[in-house]
């Protein structure tokens with residue numbers, strides 16, 4: 051085992067990085083752990099980089115302003131309850147100590163003494179009232195905080211949703227748009243700062259109480275006792291030997307372990323069909339056994355546990371002894387001079403010191419966790435503030451009533467995808483024009499730029515150079531939402547949403563999303579009605595429900611519960627062709643609206659049978675009145691013969707334009723592609 055536990059120091063590689071912290075590399079079983087070793091001081095008062103608070107003041111202020119504006123009343127209620135919590139511990143300690151002292155006096159006097167009895171009664175009432183009031187505040191605060199957290203969570207989530215929905219395609223592909231955040235963590239982080247304030251106040255008040263106790267009750271043992279009380283706190287910081295409180299990165303580097311993980315992954319349903327088809331079960335089991343044997347002596351558990359196991363028991367023993375330091379010391383004093391110390395005094399000291407240590411430990415815990423929670427707040431606001439790369443235009447787009455469709459012109463357009471790794475432009479100096487109401491078909495080999503043209507025409511991206519004109523005006527001048535409101539699209543990338551089938555279709559035209567007549571009509575046009583009617587729940591079927599059900603550990607084995615669980619949120623598979631018909635229904639739903647003036651269809655029929663494909667294209671063609679339609683397809687038969695214009699593409703440029711007959715006569719790229727397909731039928 052020792053072979054798998056070692057440590058070495060990694061220095062930053064270059065001079066320029068000298069000021070950066072060196073890393074400690076530690077091998078723990080199958081893991082390689084890199085730890086940021088802060089050598090500046092081995093002793094750190096609670097290891098919060100205090101600067102982190104000051105540098106984030108604007109962010110925190112914004113956060114507090116936001117949660118305050120959501121409900122000022124709940125906000126202040128939360129602050130007040132935190133204030134109460136700050137004084138609750140010292141106050142209850144004070145009352146407890148006072149009660150203990152009075153009990154001791156009363157026991158020692160052993161007879162009725164009116165003024166002492168009255169004091170004792172008052173102390174009992176004070177202690178009881180403090181406990182009862184605390185319970186009440188706790189109950190109120192839990193309710194307030196839960197309610198407030200829910201409200202804040204909902205509002206912040208809504209803002210995030212809004213920001214995500216408003217993001218354009220290019221910006222949403224940036225790493226910045228994939229930052230992880232959780233509105234609940236945003237709230238928790240801000241509350242944590244209040245918790246920290248509360249713990250600090252509480253700590254100071256308790257410290258004051260302890261000093262008072264040591265001053266009055268244990269004057270002789272004072273200085274040593276104070277030192278002993280604080281020794282564990284100081285030592286804990288010096289020997290902060292928990293991995294979780296350090297900045298580290300871990301990675302499994304043992305080849306057998308990685309292989310074991312990969313083999314386990316192969317049992318996942320994603321690979322099921324191939325594993326079954328290839329009869330791989332025995333092979334996988336044998337391989338698993340082999341890597342398991344190789345791994346039998348190498349620990350592969352949780353790194354934090356392995357880290358703890360790799361140290362000796364001495365620190366634990368030492369800390370435990372330190373914790374008992376004050377009591378042990380006063381015990382020794384009592385041994386030497388029994389009259390100097392009473393049991394009650396000992397109990398008071400023990401109680402106060404323990405509570406103080408607990409407060410300190412809790413503050414330390416907050417301080418350790420807080421920076422990671424702060425990251426969530428930062429990410430949340432970075433996502434809210436993320437600016438779209440594509441500028442929206444100012445001009446409204448409203449085609450005249452009875453317009454034939456949208457007219458389009460592409461002038462010397464070149465385009466490369468942002469961040470593309472290829473040297474070649476996706477489009478290179480492309481020019482063509484489409485009249486309003488024309489049916490256009492774009493053909494060409496894979497990767498020739500057909501889909502890219504559609505993405506520019508629907509303003510998913512802006513051209514790198516050149517211009518796209520819509521009804522004679524640059525596309526960038528129009529308001530994007532207006533252009534989208536007159537466009538319907540159907541592409542191979544469209545999917546089924548985790549909603550009911552009726553909503554999946556209805557959402558094509560949000561204003562009629564619940565109009566069942568239109569939904570049925572759209573499903574009929576796309577040839578999806580039979581598919582839907584086959585489901586027991588028809589249009590209410592949810593093919594891929596959101597998964598929330600889980601069976602408790604003790605529920606496993608309970609047949610009735612297991613049966614119920616099986617029924618919940620079951621996914622239903624449909625064939626590729628059926629899925630395409632369902633998705634196409636959404637586009638037909640959209641096209642039922644007169645507002646749609648531009649339709650783009652990008653290879654939506656790859657999984658459809660020939661009959662289905664013919665019907666789909668026929669229905670789409672029949673819906674073309676008053677619309678410009680552009681199809682991208684690899685299949686020539688059903689569409690190209692009807693096209694007013696065919697654009698034939700190759701290597702990112704339009705190499706030929708014309709009608710089917712013109713291009714066949716031309717005997718160029720189009721004729722070549724057409725003949726390759728036609729040969730299969732001759």
Ligand SMILES: Nc1ncnc2c1ncn2[C@@H]1O[C@H](COP(=O)(O)OP(=O)(O)OP(=O)(O)O)[C@@H](O)[C@H]1O
Nearest residue numbers: 467470471476494495496497498499500501502503
């Ligand atoms: N998101 C993207 N990022 C980077 N490059 C892309 C992206 N999408 C497409 N490309 C590249 O742009 C070029 C044109 O792709 P496009 O999808 O327009 O081809 P296509 O003619 O529609 O192909 P297919 O017939 O296979 O659908 C290809 O070289 C492709 O690799």
